[in-house]
Amino acid sequence: MNYKELAEIVLQNVGGKENVEAFTHCATRLRFNLKDEERFKEEELKKCNGVMGTVIAGGQHQVIIGTDVSHVYDELTKVLEVTKAGGTESVVESTDLKKRFVFSDVLDTISGIFTPILPAITGAAMIKVLLILLTMTGLMKEGTQTYQILTFVGDTPFYFLPIMLSYSAAVKFKMNPMMGMLLGLMMIHPTYMSMVDAGEAVKLFGFMPVTLAKYTSTVIPVIMVVWVGSYVEKFSDKISPKAIRFFLKPLLTLLIMIPIAFVIIGPLGTIIGTWLESVLNVIQTQAPWSLPILFGVVAPIVIMLGMHYVVTIPLVMTAIAANGFDMLGAGFLVANVAQAGAALAIATLAKNVDFKALASSSGITALLGITEPAIYGVNLKLKKPFLCALIGGGIGGLICGIFGVKRIVFGPTGLTTIPIFIDPNNNMNFVFAIVGVVVSFVVAFALSYISAKRSQVIMREIGE
Known part of the structure; x- marks a missing residue:
């Protein structure tokens, strides 16, 4: 199935063009605001090849596509005949919608405001990470014109x-x-x-x-x-x-x-x-251990609910602007790696070729910071690996919390972006981030492997 066909099927099962008030996307999901929520065919979408799952949260109906979401989104804009503006695409006027002010509307608003600016924030954050790496390795000296230019470019979206x-x-x-x-x-x-x-x-x-x-x-x-x-x-x-x-x-x-x-x-x-x-x-400052532990456990649940942008981005940006760091990032980092560990443990055990390929690819993707394929395609489906990943994330979060691991610049949390934990003033910050990652991965992998091996239901599911 190509992207255009998938976009058409998704549109059909959210009630058609006339039912879409507005839509946008994040790293893995299409996010719809619908006029008539009753026309959202959740079960039909879940059966669709190319759809990993659905979530209804924060006033939005979310369709989980995975890392190909931007391609499906592009096809949707063509089908719906709207012009991309870099934000939430309005399709029809909502004058006939019921006027209401409820909590879900607030969450939808926060998500709709912050999601479009993430590429700019992330790109600039990676420039700052690159600058840290170049100066630490001696490839660039502070005070040079190139250093100054990269510095103000990295600071631009925050200022x-x-x-x-x-x-x-x-x-x-x-x-x-x-x-x-x-x-x-x-x-x-x-x-x-x-x-x-x-x-x-x-x-x-x-x-x-x-x-x-x-x-x-x-x-x-x-x-x-x-x-x-x-x-x-x-x-x-x-x-x-x-x-x-x-x-x-x-x-x-x-x-x-x-x-x-x-x-x-x-x-x-x-x-x-x-x-x-x-x-x-x-x-x-008073309870630095609390946030990494908390989000080490609940981050996957927040992601499942589609609330990760709503819950974290305003808090993270506020914390970094005020203090120059945040401590939520460490929790998300170990939680993501734990989901990867659980999925890769299943990949090791799986005999079914398709399931093995799914678990392997989604585990690697989770290591890079995108966990929905691992959560919905493997861990949550088998239940026990998901619980094992929560335990692994909690233990990894405990380590990061005890040693006060800080995220120095805003950015996605995965192995490719782990340099965001490099603190020029404290080399051990990065070391303990690595320790937390290793522990969370090992614990989640080991527990998932053992629990799956002992479960006849799981072993039948993955093709013993």
Whole structure:
């Protein structure tokens, strides 16, 4: 089955084009927002060759494809006749949807905002990792022009994070993306930043006190500003006469949003962000062992629920922006490797050629940081290997937690990206990350091998 055929089958089983409100994709999944959830044929999709599973979570209906997801996504955009904008693709207007504000909507919104910016964040993070490796091996000296260029390129998406978030948030909130970006840009304009550095009292229109807060590298303030801005833009459109709407609508939007952004929403978002930073800082300094252990166990479950971006990305970005590191990454690293160990143990035992190939390929993929094929295709299907992987991840997380393993730059967690744990100021950070990886893999592999060998059900399944 080629990608076009798979895309057509998926579309048919999510209710057809008329049932798709919007869709996007992550590393392994197609993520749909549907008008009528009853038309989502979960069992039919699971039977489809090329579909590894389905998940309904966070207001989204997710179809797990694997590493070929981008190709299927491209075919879907052709079938649905939409133009890719780098974010969530809107297919039809949702005016007939029930208006509601529930927890699942919040989760869907967070996922829709952060998922599109991941390639830029990941690419820049890998530049920073490369820079660390080049300087540690003596292939590049600090202070050279090349070093300086690579440094600011690696820092660019984090410094200008509000701009990227303002664009993706505008797309998600159905605001003009350029107007959304303008709201993000004005909050980090050099003149405003100079006012912040000067520290002198600033009043807008002579009477509105402006709270001088730095919005570079922040997450929450700009999302809140664009969310409010989307309603202001609709209001401006409604009251603007048609003859002069072209210039009056953006003018009114800005005039209303300037005081709201700098006097009300921006400072409020800063307070919320500061509180979140404080909570994370307390956890990472007072109980550094807790996060690696917790996510070493629950990371696969979070991934199964399709909530890994929603749960982790805002927390990780906030932690790295505030402290220069995060401790969730170590938990995800050992959890991924543990899933690989369990799948490869099954591959060692399997006699069925197809199952052996599936377990082998998915185990290797999990080592690289993409675990859905191993989870859905092998471990969860056989049950015991999945539980063994959770144990392995927990023990690996315990080791990383005890020794305070930190992820220095944001990036996916797998063996190919393990240099993100290299700390120029603490060589042992990387060493203990490796120890955690080895232990989690060995424990998961050994337990899965033994439990599968003793299970007649599993051995029959994999072709004894």
